[in-house]
Amino acid sequence: MSRLFMGRLRELLRGWGPRLKIAGTIAVLLIAMALLAPLLAPHDPNLVDPLQPLAPSSSQHLLGTDQFGRDLLSRLLYGSRTALLGPLVVVVISTVTGAALGIAGAWHRGWVDALVGRLFDLAFSFPSMLLALLIVTVMSPGLLSAAIAISIAYVPWVGRLTRASALREVNEPYVEALRLQGFSTVRICTRHVFRNISGVILAQATMSFGFAMVDLAGISFLGLGVQEPTADWGTMINAGESSIVQGHPQEALYAGGALVLAAVTFIMIGDALSERFESSVDEGALRRLFEGSFRFGRRRQPQAVPADAAS
């Protein structure tokens, strides 16, 4: 499976634009930051210094301290660990479950498809955030239960997308040919159908990673995800919000900035990947049709349609 995805990845990396190269670099840096946090952090992220609460940036504390006098830079660096770990769990669980349900529905049609579809419909009748909060309520607050909650909320989205792509795929003649040759259903689904739609799934997974980051931090922001004293960007925003009124917005702003940068990075990569699998619209169509007609209220006489607009 991993070899399959790596091959896909290499193929996709070819011909990346500058926007994607920047995003890719940031993603790699973020992962390095999470892995090397103990080496990079100047202080223990949980070390409380009651003498220096809400200190401004200094040579000792480059980004200052929070309300308990803990070093903000160290907490930001360590916060990247929960920020990347949570979405990883979400993407793995939701992609595997969603893809399996989606392909199963597309393959069997009939009652399997109907049952899966009904389950998805039911999940869609809850706003996703509400569904996640409900699941967190039932399991107790924490990073893992928040990640499982978000995964369950994401499964229907992945499932729908996979089913739609798989449906097109299973009707291809090659599937029938493989079936006639006596290959097993599981083999055809994993080796051929899944492989052929893996690009769409990979793009979706990358984007889900970014969204999961935002949603998980949201749950932590509400106090129902990562618990103190573990460093996390969501809980830092929550804690930092009360310091804003006292004129110290730095903790909330740094954590918020880090979160947005990381989330934008992954969503942009996912977005660019998915663009390759979608037909694009004619960008200039509307402009060409009305070229010049809105200038100075002069009504232009209708003309023959430009050749390229008709194509």
Place this chain on the structure above:
Amino acid sequence: MTSDADALPPELEAPAGAGGAAALLTIPGAGLLRPTSQLGSRLAQMLLTALAASVITFTALYFAPGNPLAVITGGTPTSPRAAAQLRAEYYLNHSFPAQYWHWLSGVLSGHFGTSFLYHVSVGSLLSGRLPTTLLLVGMASVLIVGGGLTMGLLSAFAGRRSNVAINTLYAVSIATPTYVVAIVLITIFSLYLNWFPVFGSGTGLTGRLHHLVLPAVTLALGSGGALARVTRASVLEEASREHTITAVARGMTPAQVLRRHVVRNALLPVTTGAGLIVAALIGGDVIVEQAYGLNGLGSLLVLAIERKDYPVVLGVVIVIVAAFLLINALVDILYVLIDPRTRARGA
């Protein structure tokens, strides 16, 4: 269901994210309503979904960890007799199906049960919190629909160059969670400029409106970009269709073509998108209320989850799910009004 999903136009299949506005662009069975004959079945389907949602929520909370009695008494030791009395009072001494039936028949006659924590009826808690939430979601919806449509249409005219700009803007807007927007806005407008209050919901209509400006803008910024993108994509698609080109060739003025051919047809996916975005505001509102310290339904829900006040959790969830289903049904009805073809097919 099978045919529903197949009929889904591919351009509406958007990638997912629970809080992200992009999540909203896939339509669960929307726009498939054939009027009159289908209105009844749609209504029945809606009620059935609400019922299933209530069963799931009730079951989940029934088996959730924590002892309701400890929440009711606030953890203070209680004599067995008093405990038995409390259990009877809160209907806890009955079997699971009996408890559910008791709750359901209560809801149907307007009683949502009694809060474990506040010892008052859940209905009174909900109705006290509802105005703030409704006002907030209403203000945000107006901002989203107005701003999103304008931006989408304008950027469609700007052609290809605007695509990169709007895509980047969109990525930033959906990746910037409402709680981050909230802290930035609070820092700028409340801390430095002192234009708006930092926390609280205010009193009276003008006070409330004043307090809700920043929260509404926060909610709107998160999803307005998604609507702009849907508008742009559908307007461009209609503009390159044959019927539009034919209309131009027939000699219709650009304004007529825009109104009758481009916008009229583009309204279908845009309405669906707007409906879903507004419906999801109800979920996003939880975080915004927490960020601005507003006393609406969302902050009631978070507090109830923290304190394990399950009757209140159940009440808020049911109200939100009902509102969500209602908005989706309204979108379906709007669909028929906008597109007479769906009406003709139903006859």
